[in-house]
Amino acid sequence: AQKITQTQPGMFVQEKEAVTLDCTYDTSDPSYGLFWYKQPSSGEMIFLIYQGSYDQQNATEGRYSLNFQKARKSANLVISASQLGDSAMYFCAMRGLLTGGGNKLTFGTGTQLKVEL
């Protein structure tokens, strides 16, 4: 079984500042992938960044970076230079990569980010 915990229901950040969204996970799979998605009010889930459990480097994609700490089972998303358009719901998700049921994503409950002027 897999579990994702996002303990911040809501976060505020000022435009141009950096913000960290927390994610902790629990799994018995030896190999797994961690994902972050953004969901604007329109509803579509937009893929942001992926980290494999055996990747040596933390993943980065433009203004997004993933602070992966395997021993702590955390995969925090860092957004640098926040923009007004970053205001949205952010979901952390994971899936096992080796088990037979490893195709489905398990999501957390999300963090609502609001970027302010």
Next chain:
Amino acid sequence: DTGVSQDPRHKITKRGQNVTFRCDPISEHNRLYWYRQTLGQGPEFLTYFQNEAQLEKSRLLSDRFSAERPKGSFSTLEIQRTEQGDSAMYLCASSKTSLGETQYFGPGTRLLVL
């Protein structure tokens, strides 16, 4: 490169009616997934297909729910005898077959059962 599309985007129905949703995946993706998202929650897995084969179903998928992907391209999700508890966003995603492949989501279908 077109993304995942879903139709309709919104559906309002009365309790007891049947509804059907359609999902068209990204063309080169042979895996297709359905998720359900209720208010204030993250998406929950319902079922997935590899080509036309339905390989996994969640226990959330009661016998009132049925999904098909007849030719390994588009998929339909049907809910029979809808209940108010079925009100949710139904999200479709697709991916390639390789392990670790990212799932790309469509815009979702918002269902409201009155």
